[in-house]
Amino acid sequence: GGAAFAGPAARALPRTPFARTPTWFPRTVESARLTDPLRDHPLLGIRGGAEPGTWTGFLDTELQPWLADHRLMGEAVLPAAGMAEMALGAAAAIYPEAAALEVSDLAILRPLSLEPDRTREVRTTADAEGGFALESRRRLADEPWSLSARARIAALPRLPSVAGPSIVAHRTVPGAEVVAIAARCGLDYGPAFRPVERVQVDDADARGRIALRLPDAAPPAEDFLLHPVLLDGALQGLIALLSAVVRPEGQSLVPVRIGRLAVLRGAAQPAAADIALTRRGERFLAADLVLRDAAGTVVATCHDVWLQRVRLPGRLAAAEHAFR
Numbered sequence: 001g002g003a004a005f006a007g008p009a010a011r012a013l014p015r016t017p018f019a020r021t022p023t024w025f026p027r028t029v030e031s032a033r034l035t036d037p038l039r040d041h042p043l044l045g046i047r048g049g050a051e052p053g054t055w056t057g058f059l060d061t062e063l064q065p066w067l068a069d070h071r072l073m074g075e076a077v078l079p080a081a082g083m084a085e086m087a088l089g090a091a092a093a094i095y096p097e098a099a100a101l102e103v104s105d106l107a108i109l110r111p112l113s114l115e116p117d118r119t120r121e122v123r124t125t126a127d128a129e130g131g132f133a134l135e136s137r138r139r140l141a142d143e144p145w146s147l148s149a150r151a152r153i154a155a156l157p158r159l160p161s162v163a164g165p166s167i168v169a170h171r172t173v174p175g176a177e178v179v180a181i182a183a184r185c186g187l188d189y190g191p192a193f194r195p196v197e198r199v200q201v202d203d204a205d206a207r208g209r210i211a212l213r214l215p216d217a218a219p220p221a222e223d224f225l226l227h228p229v230l231l232d233g234a235l236q237g238l239i240a241l242l243s244a245v246v247r248p249e250g251q252s253l254v255p256v257r258i259g260r261l262a263v264l265r266g267a268a269q270p271a272a273a274d275i276a277l278t279r280r281g282e283r284f285l286a287a288d289l290v291l292r293d294a295a296g297t298v299v300a301t302c303h304d305v306w307l308q309r310v311r312l313p314g315r316l317a318a319a320e321h322a323f324r
Helices: 065-069 080-094 175-184 228-242
Strands: 039-041 045-047 054-059 070-072 100-108 120-126 131-138 146-156 171-174 187-189 196-202 207-212 251-264 272-280 284-292 298-311
Touching: 039 045, 039 080, 065 070, 080 100, 080 120, 080 131, 080 146, 080 228, 080 251, 171 175, 175 187, 175 196, 175 228, 196 228, 207 228, 228 251, 228 272, 228 284, 228 298
Parallel strands: none
Antiparallel strands: 045 054, 054 120, 070 187, 100 146, 100 251, 120 131, 131 146, 171 196, 196 207, 207 272, 251 298, 272 284, 284 298
16 A cells, blocks of 8 residues: 555646535525624624624624523523623624724513523624614524614714712622622622622722622623623622622622713723712612723723513522512
């Protein structure tokens, strides 16, 4: 057998002309436009045409293990910060020259669950009038799309001005304690979603300052406009802020609305966040956030973030079960 391969290789091509036959990929449920992929953002997936406006992608905790580190009541879900980042990615593609980007009236209609043994197909749509929608369904399933979120997107000439920080720290909550309190609230954060180093809490004014650091298990910051892990970390600061005034056990806090998120394009990723509780009711909380880079420059503002209190199953006190 080896003698047949001895000596110089014959490189002459056959004189018969090639039969060139174009082959078109049919559109099916699995069709992913593999022949001409245009990717504007890692979470958005592949652009549906030459112009931005529709994207289809896949979310999978096996292919993207960092997404499995954000769990609500034991189930991996795409964080609200991830939905906001997808809206920012769509805005960046539609407004390529914008100095700053805005997402407003982001309504989270239902959780986007990530099953451990199934890939989730996501479809994102945006239009020149500022509409944005995020839908999903199980991959290869003959089922309708489920609408998870909708919002408005726009271009801004600059970030809105914010007042200077005013924090009088009464106590400091380390990041490990924030993770422990969150676990008692049904929020389980794995290594990729532990960006909080510490939270300085001003109990008198219901304010806090969060020191943030991107974990090694998280994806690189260059891929995102406002890293979902860091924005989620700023929201985690609310747990430390509320731990002294309400009992977090037995209930969870789930983001359901972001009134207005503005992000400076091309800015450094945030290293700190100032958070202020603006409303506190029986069912909902509201807060404002200002995110800053390591030099203290404002890189993003987030106003009127609504979080809903959700009772955890099986964790109610005995008195709560009594018939009234």
